[in-house]
Amino acid sequence: MKSSGTKPSTSKIRKFFKRLFARKIVIFGAVLVVVFVLAALLAPYISPHDPYKQNLKLSFAKPSAQHVLGNDELGRDIFSRIIYGARTSLAIGFVAVMIAAGCGILLGLVAGYLGGMVNSVISRVMDALMSIPAIMLSLGLGIIFGAGMTSLMIILGLATVPTYTRLMSAQVLAIRNSDFINAERVLGASNIRIMFSHILPNCLSPIIVLFTMNIGGTILAEASLSFLGLGVKAPMASWGAMVNEGYSRLITNPVFALAPGICIMLLVLGFNILGDGLRDVLDPRLRGSI
Amino acid sequence: MAYFIAKRLMQSVVVIFIVSLFTFLLAYLMPGDPVYAMLGGDITQEQYDMAYKEMNLDKPIYLRYVNWCADLIKGDFGKSYKYRMPVIDLIKTRLPVTMYLGGLSIIISTAVGILFGILAATKRGKILDTVITFLANLGAVMPLFWLAVLGMSLFAMHLKWLPSYGFTFPTEDFVKSVRQTILPVIALSVGAIASTTRQMRSSMLEVIQQDYIRTARAKGLKESRVISKHALKNALIPIVTLTGMSFRNVVSGSASIEIIFSIAGTGQLLVTSVLSKDVATTQACILIVAIVVSIANLIVDISYGYLDPRIRIQ
Numbered sequence: 001m002k003s004s005g006t007k008p009s010t011s012k013i014r015k016f017f018k019r020l021f022a023r024k025i026v027i028f029g030a031v032l033v034v035v036f037v038l039a040a041l042l043a044p045y046i047s048p049h050d051p052y053k054q055n056l057k058l059s060f061a062k063p064s065a066q067h068v069l070g071n072d073e074l075g076r077d078i079f080s081r082i083i084y085g086a087r088t089s090l091a092i093g094f095v096a097v098m099i100a101a102g103c104g105i106l107l108g109l110v111a112g113y114l115g116g117m118v119n120s121v122i123s124r125v126m127d128a129l130m131s132i133p134a135i136m137l138s139l140g141l142g143i144i145f146g147a148g149m150t151s152l153m154i155i156l157g158l159a160t161v162p163t164y165t166r167l168m169s170a171q172v173l174a175i176r177n178s179d180f181i182n183a184e185r186v187l188g189a190s191n192i193r194i195m196f197s198h199i200l201p202n203c204l205s206p207i208i209v210l211f212t213m214n215i216g217g218t219i220l221a222e223a224s225l226s227f228l229g230l231g232v233k234a235p236m237a238s239w240g241a242m243v244n245e246g247y248s249r250l251i252t253n254p255v256f257a258l259a260p261g262i263c264i265m266l267l268v269l270g271f272n273i274l275g276d277g278l279r280d281v282l283d284p285r286l287r288g289s290i
Numbered sequence: 291m292a293y294f295i296a297k298r299l300m301q302s303v304v305v306i307f308i309v310s311l312f313t314f315l316l317a318y319l320m321p322g323d324p325v326y327a328m329l330g331g332d333i334t335q336e337q338y339d340m341a342y343k344e345m346n347l348d349k350p351i352y353l354r355y356v357n358w359c360a361d362l363i364k365g366d367f368g369k370s371y372k373y374r375m376p377v378i379d380l381i382k383t384r385l386p387v388t389m390y391l392g393g394l395s396i397i398i399s400t401a402v403g404i405l406f407g408i409l410a411a412t413k414r415g416k417i418l419d420t421v422i423t424f425l426a427n428l429g430a431v432m433p434l435f436w437l438a439v440l441g442m443s444l445f446a447m448h449l450k451w452l453p454s455y456g457f458t459f460p461t462e463d464f465v466k467s468v469r470q471t472i473l474p475v476i477a478l479s480v481g482a483i484a485s486t487t488r489q490m491r492s493s494m495l496e497v498i499q500q501d502y503i504r505t506a507r508a509k510g511l512k513e514s515r516v517i518s519k520h521a522l523k524n525a526l527i528p529i530v531t532l533t534g535m536s537f538r539n540v541v542s543g544s545a546s547i548e549i550i551f552s553i554a555g556t557g558q559l560l561v562t563s564v565l566s567k568d569v570a571t572t573q574a575c576i577l578i579v580a581i582v583v584s585i586a587n588l589i590v591d592i593s594y595g596y597l598d599p600r601i602r603i604q
Contacts, residue, residue, distance in 0.1 A: 128306075131584045133541045134542045140576045142564060143320050144320050220431075228435075230565070243439065257440075265436075
């Protein structure tokens with residue numbers, strides 16, 4: 001134990017990662033996520049072809065040395081579209097969950113801290129949102145916000161708000177009357193200060209876990225909506241839409257519908273495993289509840 | 291118990307009220323003119339004026355909401371301009387289809403999930419546990435529309451073992467009904483099977499470690515009896531709550547499954563009405579589905595309170 005010493009924060013981080021990656025499967029999950037994130041970030045540099053360039057001569061062409069996964073109906077390179085699809089999935093997943101976490105945390109803090117009537121109203125509104133099945137709620141919101149990437153982020157974000165609100169208000173209720181909060185109050189701290197500098201940091205662990213898990217869930221939801229033709233607009237590459245374009249040729253040209261589906265699975269699997277791993281390290285009590 | 295049920299019932303009423311507000315506002319929050327939203331673009335000025343009056347657009351919004359609710363209670367959900375018929379008639383024929391498929395999926399997934407969960411927990415660390423846990427993790431991340439199109443292409447299009455579309459109730463033609471529902475029901479169930487298996491495994495593992503199980507073993511009971519008589523009852527309690535959530539997810543999945551297998555259910559109706567901006571039908575679908583899900587959750591919570599006395603005291 002001589003490696004600690006001058007920089008306690010780095011050793012803390014190192015310890016955290018050591019515990020996180022103690023199980024081999026978590027490394028696997030993290031690698032999956034990192035690979036897809038890198039693919040999404042570097043898409044313009046690593047994709048072999050322009051994902052939007054059409055070449056009708058290559059319509060439904062089988063995989064070849066030039067086009068490793070073949071071409072779609074309009075002759076676009078499927079491998080390049082898969083890489084750009086990672087961009088769409090991750091961008092929507094990440095931003096939507098940011099929106100959900102932002103709104104949900106705020107509402108949950110307010111509901112849990114103020115309690116009483118405010119808590120009842122917020123809780124019932126969240127129950128109402130939760131009683132509408134996710135895809136149905138997204139479809140309903142879709143009528144208001146229309147199609148497209150920004151709308152999808154907002155729609156999927158709003159549909160996920162209740163999970164954060166519930167988590168947050170439950171956490172706040174659990175520590176609201178603890179001694180250190182009461183001490184703050186006696187010292188004259190304002191409600192806002194107590195909420196944001198004392199209660200919020202104490203609830204971070206479950207939020208990080210939920211955040212990771214929800215990105216996977218949101219990516220699945222985006223894929224379903226895009227599959228139904230209610231997601232991102234053409235010609236933007238989306239894995240869900242690609243499955244829809246490709247499945248009629250599944251027997252003759254299986255790669256087209258298989259590849260995007262496998263990518264969805266691997267990416268969501270990555271986030272789920274990572275979320276599981278984070279939960280075990282950050283907050284083992286949550287095992288089974290998230 | 292009566293107090294608990296009354297309180298829970300009250301909550302459901304409030305939730306349904308809020309959902310009704312939300313669906314009512316859909317027609318006014320969407321961009322464009324609410325009259326066109328209700329009747330579609332191709333109407334004459336006279337029709338427009340009449341609809342404007344009929345929809346009470348000249349009255350304040352809370353009055354419109356009250357009128358809308360009064361109509362709903364009378365069973366009048368407006369008219370679908372896409373299908374050119376009262377929305378209620380559409381719902382009447384389509385809701386039973388979705389409920390039949392959803393109900394069947396819930397029954398199957400709960401039974402299979404419980405079985406898999408028990409097997410995995412009792413064989414913890416063995417190959418069977420690894421296989422089941424792996425499959426459950428796979429099932430949880432598998433996009434169900436993808437699984438459905440794979441199944442359809444393979445078993446219906448390629449091998450021609452099963453029909454690729456349509457729906458028949460078993461009361462009309464049993465064999466045809468079974469053949470048509472196999473693929474959709476499997477696709478709908480996979481996610482729920484995965485979550486039930488995982489929950490069952492972990493709650494079973496937790497229960498097995500309890501003192502009273504050790505006592506049961508110590509007094510010489512057979513292991514199968516310890517599991518089936520003593521452990522199972524307590525391990526099943528969390529599954530009850532999960533069933534409510536699974537039902538919501540299964541109904542959610544019905545949107546893509548019904549589109550893929552051309553099943554005339556509520557999910558398909560909702561998707562087509564959203565695509566054609568048929569607001570009256572969209573409102574009705576969301577409201578009805580939310581009410582059904584709320585009732586299902588109500589039943590789940592009440593049975594939960596019945597099974598676990600700690601819940602009703604809170």
